[in-house]
Amino acid sequence: MYRYSLRKRVAIAFAVCVAVLSVVWGFAFFSAIRLSEDRVLAHQLQRAAESYPSLTMSLRGYDEVGRLPESLREWALTNPDEGLYEFDAEELHVAVIRTGNEQRRAFVVFDVAGIEAASSEDWWWLLVITGVVGTLGVLGFGLGVVVMRRAVAPVVQLAHVVADIDPEKLSAEDHKRIASSRFGDDEVGVLARTIEKTLERISAFVERERYFTSSASHELRTPITVILGALELLEESDLSATDRKAVDRVRYAALEMKATVEMFLCLARETDDGLYDEQFLVKPLVSQAIDQQRHLLNGKFVDVDIDELVNPSVCGHPQAFSIAVNNLVRNAFEHTLNGQVPVTIRISEHELFVTNQVGSEADKRPTPVEAPSQGYGLGLGIVQRLCERNGWSFSLHADEARVIARLAW
CATH class of the missing domain: 3.30.565.10 (Histidine kinase-like ATPase, C-terminal domain)
Incomplete structure (x- = not known):
């Protein structure tokens, strides 16, 4: 028994599937962010530990172009706008900011050498992330299939019941196999009750047809047989030529009626x-x-x-x-x-x-x-x-x- 209609069950199933996938993806992205933070801090701490006791500073500020690292001086002379800049070859990240004197700029340089992962390590991380995304996609697809199957289970159940009924050999009990009461009051229940009532009417019609053909086969043929028997008795008596022609016409008409009755009865029989x-x-x-x-x-x-x-x-x-x-x-x-x-x-x-x-x-x-x-x-x-x-x-x-x-x- 279902409390909600098929439309609501499908909507609820879709919403549940989307909500679960959203939560899973949210945890996945959150975990990736935290992992990246921890990784950056760990690499930075490791670099500092390797240079102990003379600790190196990854972050440095410069207020003059001449004090910048040599690889950045030519670029700084172009008077870059405020913002963040990345130099892959030098493994440097630079932030350009304005100082109190608006005509001058200061530079904050972040040396990421030894902190950023190598290219080979990036490929491994890409492979891991691809595997995680693929796994989540497969799990999401499986979850969607399971949820949708449960949502449309009544439809599938009704389809199986109807498929097991042979329309060429309907019996008086076939409509009871639908058991529409187990499908509730939703759309599937309405469909099941309609099919059940239709099969019930068809079964009743088939029974009436069988009863009619069996009864009509006897009730219609008997008078014709009596007429033909009476004509045979008349033919044995002395009849004038006119009477004999009339008897012949009656006999031919009775034979035609017999053939017509047999024709319609043959068509009316279901089996x-x-x-x-x-x-x-x-x-x-x-x-x-x-x-x-x-x-x-x-x-x-x-x-x-x-x-x-x-x-x-x-x-x-x-x-x-x-x-x-x-x-x-x-x-x-x-x-x-x-x-x-x-x-x-x-x-x-x-x-x-x-x-x-x-x-x-x-x-x-x-x-x-x-x-x-x-x-x-x-x-x-x-x-x-x-x-x-x-x-x-x-x-x-x-x-x-x-x-x-x-x-x-």
Whole structure:
């Protein structure tokens, strides 16, 4: 449970990290200053001890140019301005000051020979300082990582919980895995509660869908089965030619309704007990579709040519494939005009083509069409969805002369 919001925790973490680093750097610089002071004093004392008992003075004052060290006289004659000057070659530091007579200047000379470190020693100190700075930088980075991890830990925890949930296989208990109550009332808690409620609604929807499809599968198919059974009994009785045509129309309408119900139920099912990985042959399903839809050619002088190059097998849902083929064959039979060339069904290793003529070759002007939107039946949109569900591809090409439907796997 967290008392502060995520924004405040991140701000506090950043402030703590900066404060700790500032304190560490402050102590480091303070230590460096004290070390430098002690070092200068130690070198100065050591130099004096080496010249004992005649002690030398590192600091000396001069009020005349002629009394300055010889190396500084030429420079002093240039009448330098007040200030501090450094002469590396002579190892001297000079301060120029005004005396009571403003026209005259006095010189304070500090001889640092033996007090300042040698160049080689400076490089060693630079290396030590670089190492200390690098170490502090690494420690600061590590501290920042630790502090920020603790600040965003609830976000990472929620992400891990959500990642463990498979959206393709949601169960009624998945939303309980979020356990939003443990995330408090901050932004992460709001997000966790929203995800939990969303998953709960999705799980309830999936359960309702499964219940509906299982119930509808029985409730919708039973009346159709009863109608088909009653029609079979009627066909066995003595019927006039007019009554027999009416019975045939009812039977065809019932078969169409059965195919439509199976289509929608097949699309509505979230899972289908592994039937999407079943291997089946193409030719028997194509022959079955032709037999079921052949009544649409009654009264038309149209033949059906089947070009069977091979008899391939397909991996997927056999009922979905049968529904798709039935839809394509039905559309081809319905839209083929009387006296046109035969409807051609071609089966290859990875493709199925259904071609039907809708006009003469003389009127042919290529105009490709979109499958679901050109009046070839609502079923083509369903065919497209069935193909997407099974990993197949579907396309439709139509012009003034013919329509070519292609189903590939």
